[in-house]
Amino acid sequence: MEIFSNSPLWLAFFAILFAQFVKVPIYFMVTRQWDWSLITxxxxxxxxxSAAVTALTTAVAYEHGTESTFFAIAAIFAVIVMFDATGVRFQAGQQAAIINQLRADLHFFLEESRTWAQKKEEEKIVELKTLLGHKPSEVFIGALTGIFLSVTFYWIK
Known part of the structure; x- marks a missing residue:
């Protein structure tokens, strides 16, 4: 099957896996705590x-050249994905953090006025996910990771 010889596709997938895995040791270096949940x-x-789309774009450049329509599609796709990662998704995460704080404040108020302490954990509200998007530095390093992985692959190949 030709799909198994599609280097840009497999490099993009590998970049995702690599970037997700490397989050764990980076987090450990900063906090001195292992958090394996970062992988997912x-x-x-x-x-x-960013690692995936830049690995894909770099691989397409190697396979088809920067003057190809394939490269143009991959490059525009990469820009949109990275813009979204730093823009819409990051702002959604910021809003989730504010909503969580409002909920925590409301919870504190209710706890003081009622007997919330007697409730089971399952009955309490689950917080929204605040880590949805990326800071520009995270996108930049992700982009460099993808480019590095593709360049290394084609240099070794």
């Missing part, structure tokens, strides 16, 4: 979205 989480350093 969104957000964080480096951006696996």
């Amino acid at each position: 989480s969104t957000g964080g350093m480096p951006s696996s979205h």
